[in-house]
Amino acid sequence: MTKILIVDDAEFLRVRISKMLSGDGFDVIQAENGARAVEMYKENSPDLVLMDITMPEMDGLTALKHIRGYDASAKVIMLTALGQESVVLEAIKSGARDFIVKPFEHERVINAIRKLVA
Amino acid sequence: MELVFDISQDEMPIFMAETEDHLQALDEILVRLEQEKNDQDLLQTVFRAAHTLKGMAGMIGHKRMVSVTHALETALDGLRKNKLEVDSALIDLCLEAVDGLRLLREEVINNELSDVEVDSLTERFMIFIQSSQADTLSLNLAQSKQPLPTLKTQPENQPTQTGNDDSESYVIRAEIENNSVASAARAFQLMMAVQMFGEVKNMKPSQEAIESAAPVSHFEAELDSGFDVAALEKELSFISEVKNITISPKNGKPQIQEPGSTASSTNAGSDSEYKEPTQLGDHLVNMGIISRQQLSQALQLQKTEEGKNLLLGQLLVQMGFVSQNKLDSAVVDLIKKQRESVSQAARKQRLEQRSDMMVRTSVERLDRLMNLVGELITDRNHLYQVRNRLDTNGHGNEYINQLSETVAHIGRITDQLQEEVMRIRMLPIGNVFHKFPRLVRDLSQNLNKKIDLVIEGEDTELDRSVIDEINDPLIHLIRNSVDHGIETPQERLAAGKPEKGTLRLTARHEQGRIIITVEDDGNGIDAKKIRDSAVAKGLITEAEALSLSDEKTIDLIFLSGLSTSKKATDISGRGVGMDIVRANIQRINGTILVDTKLGQGTQFQIVLPLTLAIVPTLLVKVKNTSFAIPLVMVAETLRLEPKDIQTIRQQPVTRLRNQVLPLMYLSDVFKIEADQRTKNHHYVVVVHSGKSRIGVVVDALLGEEEVVVKSFGSLIGDIPGISSAAILGDGHVALIVDIVGLLKLSGIH
Structure with missing residues (x-):
């Protein structure tokens, strides 16, 4: 089963995405900040990471760099919001494979995931 | 108007709790920011809170909430990037937005439109933000001068010669969907993908343009032939929000790739390491x-x-x-x-892990758990009694010894269980305190006063039930201090005090109780004014007024209908409140004391039990009825001979360390036919409430017991002098005495 790590400081969003993805047969694990995400990436080697950019402790960009440093083939999709264009660009430069803008629809997320974990 | 949001019932509590957390954080930090203007950590935190709120509002389709959070976020972003400056007007606006967001948040539960004027709010934010926009542009440009990341292990002698090698080049074209939010990032993805297959020429837009984050709608690049066209097609197809991808010989016909078609090459998992910096x-x-x-x-x-x-x-x-x-x-x-x-991150994360392991649960569930533990404690107490009886009768019997040990063990376990459950129910009082900086700020601005709020001991934990009850009394005390206690800057300067007043709010544990103080360095309470006011309002007679000590006089502020302030304000009103404050605190078995020095300030001290669910009591007996007196109220117990009891003005009294102690027969109060007065000796429980003391005369002292409080419920309702009931270890019911009510009932207070 495809394992997906969801990283967002808002529990509400984690729960919502988890439900969305579990319903589609994905195995979902969660982290509430970047530091925890890096740790969980190492412990669980998920097939894909969905990660928020703005988080306390360690932001998504830093976590992305750590994760890519640990596993150069890590597939990370950034979750972003309007107004973060330059950060998104930075994330792509740092190896993010895709980004999704909040608020997002179910289909948009599933499509992005399927593209990367066909 | 009926509102509809995209949120399910089970998501609702999470949404409400999380948004409340963020709104609370915004409230608190915005006020702090006003003091500590350039604190980057605060700025980051407050920005994140607004940002997260926006994301959450967006997810449930709450457009008006998104608009307000977006405006707020933009302003806070300006602050953290030094494009805007912290000033009171901006903080005011931000706080107003937070208030508006609270109402908008309520809409999610009520499904009713609130009267938040979203457009007016966002427009006012725009005015602030626009003033900084000229700088924004130049800053963006400066940021875009970052160097390109190089793919270090890319072999120098690219491209590889896998296909036919004619020096013809290919043109790669793609369109980026015009609703893409970060089209430049998509262009960058296209560029990266193409770069993997060879040296890119004639790219439009240029790399520099892409990196400036300016919007991109068309992407075009040239690549020398010899690369794997199908592989590139596939690579490009992974990029979202990109359409009409064509790869065609420079002078030939374009080959349009169908959207979603997978290229025919065999490299299914196209994440081969060589593409990444290995x-x-x-x-x-x-x-x-x-x-x-x-x-x-x-x-x-x-x-x-x-x-x-x-x-x-x-x-x-x-x-x-x-x-x-x-x-x-x-x-x-x-x-x-x-x-x-990453070890440093991991270290930080270990601290975080604790919060990661949290489970949210409902208060009702904790209450049920507490009830069960309460039942268990009652049974434990009963077991203790049975054991004691068995021990006396059958000492030495092996089975009884075993039973006895087991009972002792169960007792210890029950104690631990109770402690754990109590701990789960504990919340830091910061949950209440955190609202006060905002309150004090707003109040002092209204009144043109300058006030420093100092908060100490906000980590002090107390039972949730107590926390809920203490909020209103504290708000009232703080309002009073700000309004009546602390003087205007002019008055303070004239009195030789610093212009800024200090309001100190503290909490601490002391001997199984919580002590909360609200202290100001204001004007203090004038006993003379209180005396005059009480007489004028007919609360006491002139003669009574003369015999009252200053200390007792100050206590009159807890009577209803007394106000000394020259004018009523909309902040603390006139004369209502202090009596209610005391009643509320007493209802949760707490006490409140006031200590004031004219011209120097006033301190209120509130003493609260740790929890309301389980109360340590002294059990006493009057004839066949057991009463439980909360230990918090008990000062000492006495054994008196009939000759020790005298009568002053029909009031039985005794002398305790050269002070007169009024006595009250519990049997009289509750009309129990008892022979207390004819007995050889009397037991007296000395209780205190505020600064008054009184001796409660009972037939027997049974001992201390922790009892589980059971309220009477609506069927029985309020009984004067009794707060609730408890089931004792032996199965009997004890009535828990409400000392304050008792004092009122006896007319002594």
Whole structure:
């Protein structure tokens, strides 16, 4: 089963995405900040990471760099919001494979995931 | 108007709790920001709170909430990037937005439109933000001058010669959907993908333009032929929000790739390591184990044989550049290094882990759990009694000894269980205190006063039920201090005090109780004014007023209908409140004391029990009825001979350490026919409430017992002098005495 790590400081969003993805047969694990995400990436080697950019402790960009440093083939999709264009660009430069803008629809997320974990 | 949001019932509590947390954080930090203007940590935190709120509002489709959070976020972003400056007007607006957001948040539950004027709010934010916009542009440009990340292990002699080699070049074209939010990032993804297949020429827009983050709608680049067209097609198809991708010979016909079609090449998992900066390769070169050239060769081979998914390390071994052993130890070394690089993050994360392991649960569930523990405690107490009886009668019997040990063990376990459950129910009082900086700020602005609010002991934990009850009394005390206690700056300066007043709010544990103080360095309470006011309002007679000490006089502020302030304000009103404050505190078995010095300030001290669910009591008996007196109220117990009791003005009293102690017969109060007065000796429980003391006369003292409080419920309702009931270990019911009510009932207070 495809394992997906969801990283967002808002529990509400984690729960919502988890439900969305579990319903589609994905195995979902969660982290509430970047530091925890890096740790969980190492412990669980998920097939894909969905990660928020703005988080306390360690932001998504830093976590992305750590994760890519640990596993150069890590597939990370950034979750972003309007107004973060330059950060998104930075994330792509740092190896993010895709980004999704909040608020997002179910289909948009599933499509992005399927593209990367066909 | 009926509102509809995209949120399910089970998501609702999470949404409400999380949004409340963020709104609370915004409230608190915005006020702090006003003081500590350039604190970057605060700025980051407050920005994140607004940002997260926006995301959450967006997810449930709450557009008006998104608008307000977006405006707020933009302003806060301006602050943290030094494009805007913290000033009171902006903080005011931000706080107003937070208030508006609270109402908008309520809409999610009520499904009713609130009267928040979203447009007016956002427009006012725009005014602030626009003033900084000229700078924004130049800043963005400055940021875009970042150097390009280079793909370090990209073999120098690209492109590889896999196809027919004519020097014709190909044109790659793609369109980026015009609703893409970060089209420049998509263009960058296209560029990266194309770069993997060779040297890119004539790219439009240029790399510099892309990196400036300016919107991109069309992407075009040229690549020398010789690359794997199908593989590039596939690579490009992974990029979202990109359409009409064409790869065609420069002078030939475009080949349109169908959206979603997978290229025919065999490299299904197209994440082959060579495309990424291979850390292992770099590491081996840096360690001097292989040469850069050897690495290039291996990478090249990996690429040409890409269908086989060869691992770089294994290739290097096969090519004889490195031994398996050396490779293994290099890999271990590399992993170690990577671990170190994130170890700092991990350390930080360990602190975080605690919060990660949290479970949210409902208060009702905790209440049920507490009830069950309460039942268990009652049974434990009963078991103790049975054991004691067995011990006396059958001492030495092996079974009884075993039973006795087990009962003792169950007792200990029950104690631990109770402690754990109590701990779960504990919340830091900061949950209440955190609202006050905002309150004090708003109040002092209204009144043109300058006030520093100092909060101490906000980590002090107390039972949730107590927390809920203490909020309103504290708000009232703080309002009073700000309004009546602390003087205007002019008055303070005239009195030789610093212009800024100090309001100190503290909490601490002391001997199983919580002590909360509200203290100001204001004007104090004038006993003379209180006396005059009380007489004028007919609360006491002139004669009574004369006999009252200053201390007792100040206590009159807790009577209803007394106000000394010259004018009523909308902040603390006139004369209502202090009586209610005291009633509320007493209802949760707490006490409140006031201590004031004219011209120097006033301190209110509130003493609260740790929890309301389980109360340590002194059990007493009057005839056949058991009463439980909360230990918090008990000062001492006495045994009196009839001769020790005298009567002053029909009031029985005794002398205790040269002070007169009024006595009250519990049997009289509750009309129990008892023979207390004819007995040889009397037991007296000395209780205190505020500064008054009184001796409660009972037939017998049974001992201390922790009892589980059971309220009477609506069927029985309020009984004067009794607060609730408890089931004792022996199965009997004890009535828990409400000392304050009792004092009122006896007319002594």
